[in-house]
Amino acid sequence: xxxxxxxxxxxxxxxxxxxxxxxxxxxxxxxxxxxxxxxxxxxxxxxxxxxxxxxxxxxxxxx
Amino acid sequence: xxxxxxxxxxxxxxxxxxxxxxxxxxxxxxxxxxxxxxxxxxxxxxxxxxxxxxxxxxxxxxxxxxxxxxxxxxxxxxxxxxxxxxxxxxxxxxxxxxxxxxxxxxxxxxxxxxxxxxxxxxxxxxxxxxxxxxxxxxxxxxxxx
Numbered sequence: 001x002x003x004x005x006x007x008x009x010x011x012x013x014x015x016x017x018x019x020x021x022x023x024x025x026x027x028x029x030x031x032x033x034x035x036x037x038x039x040x041x042x043x044x045x046x047x048x049x050x051x052x053x054x055x056x057x058x059x060x061x062x063x
Numbered sequence: 064x065x066x067x068x069x070x071x072x073x074x075x076x077x078x079x080x081x082x083x084x085x086x087x088x089x090x091x092x093x094x095x096x097x098x099x100x101x102x103x104x105x106x107x108x109x110x111x112x113x114x115x116x117x118x119x120x121x122x123x124x125x126x127x128x129x130x131x132x133x134x135x136x137x138x139x140x141x142x143x144x145x146x147x148x149x150x151x152x153x154x155x156x157x158x159x160x161x162x163x164x165x166x167x168x169x170x171x172x173x174x175x176x177x178x179x180x181x182x183x184x185x186x187x188x189x190x191x192x193x194x195x196x197x198x199x200x201x202x203x204x205x206x207x208x
Contacts, residue, residue: 001201002154003173003182005192010201012169014160017103018142021159027204031165034202047184051191058197 001054008054036060069110069163075117081171082118085178091115092147093125094135099143106161107144114171120178146170150177165205 002010015022015030025034033050034040035057045053070078091111095104108125115121128135128143138147138157146158148170154177162170176182184192 001182001184001188001192002156003150003176003180004184004189005195005199007195007198008192008201009155009157009198010203011157011159012162012166012203012205014162014164014166014206015204016206017100017160022204025202025204030205032204034204036198036200037202047188051188054199054201055191055195057199058195 085120087151087178089121089174089178090149091123094128094140094143094145095125096127096143103161104144148173
């Protein structure tokens with residue numbers, strides 16, 4: 001998605017190697033996805049649901 | 064130590080198949096700092112070099128964030144080990160930690176995507192992303208195994 005849109009950047013973080021980040025983002029299960037430090041979900045979502053979450057994160061930020 | 068320590072024969076052949084699709088050059092910018100996390104930084108450097116050995120389109124640049132401060136700042140990298148996957152431009156893709164476990168597949172996918180300048184997404188996804196009115200930062204937490 002980061003390649004598809006200039007507005008998106010994507011960071012993969014190893015929760016075990018960076019326990020401080022895992023704590024800060026309350027990672028209880030992996031994979032965990034956090035969008036704009038606000039919208040979050042655990043587990044792998046189907047692509048349309050993931051996109052919906054991305055759009056939600058963008059609109060939360062825009063308003 | 065064997066030269067191909069991270070990838071077994073099967074993985075090697077899978078990755079080669081993926082890398083046959085590479086188009087533009089890709090740079091894996093590895094941020095490594097012996098004083099911070101020597102072992103994990105070394106593993107990340109080695110993994111990046113192993114990937115680069117599989118394609119002449121991939122090159123590896125190793126930077127030390129304590130020395131190459133401006134570059135680290137420009138990339139927004141504040142931890143090690145880190146890999147920036149850069150193609151014709153910086154698409155904002157970063158990997159923090161040794162990408163050897165669940166992150167290995169996504170790393171290979173990211174290399175292919177930035178090299179081709181296109182992501183393998185459904186048309187509906189592309190259309191939706193084109194409407195984005197604000198920046199979105201995606202963080203994906205995973206574990207090594």
